[in-house]
Amino acid sequence: MSPTNRTVVVTGIGATTPLGGDAASTWEGLIAGKSGVKLLEEDWAAEQAVRIAARVAVEPTEVIPRPQARKLDRSAQFALIAAQEAWKDAGFEAKAGEDGSVDPDRLGAVIASGIGGVTTLLDQYDVLKEKGVRRVSPHTVPMLMPNSPSANVGLLVGARAGVHTPVSACASGAEAIGYAIEMIRTGRADIVVAGGTEAAIHPLPIAAFGNMMAMSKNNENPQAASRPYDVGRDGFVMGEGAGVIVLESAEHAAKRGARVYAEAVGQGISADGHDIVQPEPEGRGISHALQNLLDHTDLDPAEIVHVNAHATSTPAGDIAELKALRKVFGDDADHFAVSATKSMTGHLLGGAGGVESVATVLALYHRVAPPTINVENLDPEANVDIVRGEARKLPVEGRIAALNDSFGFGGHNVVLAFRTI
Secondary structure, three states, X not given: OOHXXXXXXXXXXXXXXXXXXXXXXXXXXXXXXXXXXEEOOOHHXXXXXXXXXXXXXXXXXXXXXXXXXOOOOHHHHXXXXXXXXXXXXXXXOOOOOOOOOOXXXXXXXXXXXXXXXXXXXXXXXXXXXXXXXHHOOOOHHHHHOOOHHHHHHXXXXXXXXXXXXXXXXXXXXXXXXXXXXXXXXXXXXXXXXXXXXXXXXXXXXXXXXXXXXXXXXXXXXXXXXXXXXXXXXXXXXXXXXEEEEEEEEHHHHHHOOOOOOEEEEEEEEEEOOOOOOOOOOOOHHHHHHXXXXXXXXXXXXXXXXXXXXXXXXXXXXXXXXXXXXXXXXXXXXXXXXXXXXXXXXXXXXXXXXXXXXXXXXXXXXXXXXXXXXXXXXXXOOOXXXXXXXXXEEOOOOOOOEEEEEEXXXXXXXXXXXXXXX
């Protein structure tokens, strides 16, 4: 098999999310239909129109030693926690090159963030204004760099084949995984640690998103605020955390006897060319991404049984995505079990594609689709099979596939496809 046609598989998963401090507890929360959205308790939140968010279930300082944590932005802390879990889950106990199991020159890392070290940037600016120049942390620059999470994950595992940081707003995490797939498929690497992270629950981002009317203001009932496809949806709820997977060439995984969760079939990418924040209402750009996926992979539409939708709980975005599915797949879309896991985790922005790829892979591995919660009055334009209320079993026999959709401000569209082995 030529390098450009190498099969890519998922051999490790890791996460830290509003539902749990690792992938297992996150998956358990998703299947149970648990919401991670809560009322913000910080003093600054009292002045905000939006006073809800989905913070991580386990604070990173409970996992990372405090001296190390002080040198990392919160987004990098999340990335390290998820990457460390995924690396170990893939069967690696040591840094590449230390025990001979991985060639560091054949190992890459691609970790994305939509906003990067925004909390460090804003907090250190406050320090500068209030306490003066000498009190600004000397670690500020390596903490606020958008590539800090990826660089630190690369150092963690010893990656030397390339360390990259795609930044495409809320499509960033998915774009990172797509980039990683291509690194392996084209022969640049045998293994890539990939995913997304975000830590933007801070007064300024909350105020900014709130003022542009993008976020739910359902402060009275936080756990019901994120409600994709419900007629009363009024915007997304911000979440935080990270999701990371270990991607590997099938040949390399087989040689070391690795456990394989799923095949990473490939990606479809497009841009709307429509508006900096508004989705193209008919989903034309999304349709192009879906068609691009089909045109550049061997994915059979008949294999698709599940879609982890982008579905942020915004009036326009949720329906545009479904229109695109209908346009490309027609009646085949009737057989898709569509889940909107942001109803439980909130929207992790650049981290969403990473966490939702973990969820999509586990849905295939366990053959169960997570539910979409808080859909009390289904939008009549949501004309696909939304998994509502309870998790649903997927077909137990044969090879099945699933899609993970991610879209971002700027009109970025990324669709990932995974398939059972």
